[in-house]
Amino acid sequence: MEIPARDAAHMARAVELAGHGHGTTSPNPVVGCVVLDAAGQVAGEGFHAYAGGPHAEVAALAEAGERARGGTAYVTLEPCDHTGRTGPCSRALLEAGVARVVIAVSDPNPKAAGGAARLRSHGVEVIAGVLAGAAERANEEWLTYARLGRSHVTWKFAATLDGRSAAADGTSQWITSAESRADVHRMRAAADAIVAGIGTVLADDPHLTARSAPSAESTAPPAEGGGDRAGRGGRVPLRVVVDTEGRTPQSARVLDDRAPTLVAVAHDAGTELKADLLRLPRHAAGLDLHALLKELAAREVVSVFVEGGPTLAGAFVRQGLVDRVVAYVAPALLGSGRAALGAAGVGTIGEIHRLTFDEISPIGPDVRLIARPREPGREK
Known part of the structure; x- marks a missing residue:
C-alpha cells in the first residue's frame, strides 16, 4: 500500500506523541493521536499519559473542539470499543463528527478491539496499517504482553x-x-x-x-x-x-x-x-x-x-x-x-x-x- 506523504507525516507525529507516555501508562498501551480539521490543518494532539487518564483520542479531540467535525484523526493503535476506566474512543470519535480515521496498528486485545468496524459501520472512512512498524516499535512492550500473554x-x-x-x-x-x-x-x-x-x-x-x-x-x-x-x-x-x-x-x-x-x-x-x-x-x-x-x-x-x-x-x-x-x-x-x-x-x-x-x-x-x-x- 502506497501511503500518501501527508498521512505518513501526521502518523509519524502521532508515534512521537505516543512515546511521551512511555513508562507511565502500564498496564495500558502507549498511544498518540493527531486530529486535523476539515481543511487539513492540525486542530488537536494528544497522548495517553497514565492508566485511568484520558485516552489519546479523547485528549486530542478535547484540544480540537468543534474543529474536529469533518476532519481526520491519526491514531497509533485502533480506537478502543469498550468501556473500562474510560468510555470507548470509537464513540468519542463518532460524537466529534470525525469523517476519516487513519490507524497504524490493530488492537490485539479482544476486549477492546472492534473500534475500526464500529467507525466503518457509521460511515467513517477508516485506513489501517499506516506506519505500522514504527507504531509497533513505540508500543512493543504492551503488544508483546497483549499478543503473547507474557x-x-x-x-x-x-x-x-x-x-x-x-x-x-x-x-x-x-x-x-x-x-x-x-x-x-x-x-x-x-x-x-x-x-x-x-x-x-x-x-x-x-x-x-x-x-x-x-x-x-x-x-x-x-x-x-x-x-x-x-x-x-x-x-x-x-x-x-x-x-x-x-x-x-x-x-x-x-x-x-x-x-x-x-x-x-x-x-x-x-x-x-x-x-x-x-x-x-x-x-x-x-x-x-x-x-x-x-x-x-x-x-x-x-x-x-x-x-x-x-x-x-x-x-x-x-x-x-x-x-x-x-x-x-x-x-x-x-x-x-x-x-x-x-x-x-x-x-x-x-x-x-x-x-x-x-x-x-x-x-x-x-x-x-x-x-x-x-x-x-x-x-x-
Whole structure:
C-alpha cells in the first residue's frame, strides 16, 4: 500500500506523541493521536499519559473542539470499543463528527478491539496499517504482553570493550560511567518489574530500585509516598528475585520496604524465607522462566528489566525470552573476568542468536547499544 506523504507525516507525529507516555501508562498501551480539521490543518494532539487518564483520542479531540467535525484523526493503535476506566474512543470519535480515521496498528486485545468496524459501520472512512512498524516499535512492550500473554523482557548489561562484566576477583563497580548508570535508572523507572537472580543478590546485595522517573511522570497522579523511588508515574517497579531454592537471606536489601518484592522459587523448594513467594515449575537448569513471565503478566506486569548476572541472562536467552538487549560498553579492557552472558544454548555456530541493531548512542564516555532478536517472540 502506497501511503500518501501527508498521512505518513501526521502518523509519524502521532508515534512521537505516543512515546511521551512511555513508562507511565502500564498496564495500558502507549498511544498518540493527531486530529486535523476539515481543511487539513492540525486542530488537536494528544497522548495517553497514565492508566485511568484520558485516552489519546479523547485528549486530542478535547484540544480540537468543534474543529474536529469533518476532519481526520491519526491514531497509533485502533480506537478502543469498550468501556473500562474510560468510555470507548470509537464513540468519542463518532460524537466529534470525525469523517476519516487513519490507524497504524490493530488492537490485539479482544476486549477492546472492534473500534475500526464500529467507525466503518457509521460511515467513517477508516485506513489501517499506516506506519505500522514504527507504531509497533513505540508500543512493543504492551503488544508483546497483549499478543503473547507474557511480560516483555529487556536484558541490560554493562561490559568492557572485551565483553567482561566483572574483573577476575568479581569486582564490577564501576565499569561504566555515571552517565550510563543514570540512564540505567531511567530505564528501570520505566519498567514494571526489575528482575535479578540469586547470584546477584548474594554477591552484590542490591536494592534493585530506580532513582529516577520518566519525564511523563509530571502528567500522572502523585505517587503514594513520593520520594525518588517512584517510577512510572507513581508506581514503584516490582522487584523480582529468581531464586530456585529460596536462598535469599532474610536480611537482603531487596527485601526491604523500599519497593514490593516477589521471590520466584521452585514448586518443591524447601525454604523458610519470609517473603512473597511465587512457586514455579522446575527445569533441569532452573526455573521455568516462561511460567514466570506468564505469572507476572497475570499481575499486570507488562515489562520487565532483567539485570541478573550471566547465568540468569543465559537462561532467558536460551529460552527465547529476550525481546530487547541494552548494552552499555565502556572504552576499557580487562582481559579476564566474568563474561556478560553465560550458557545460552549455543553448541555450534549454526545455533548462534542473531540480533539486529536498532540504536547506537554515545552515553558520556560509553556507548549504548540497543538490539533485538531477528525472530522476536521466539518461544522455546
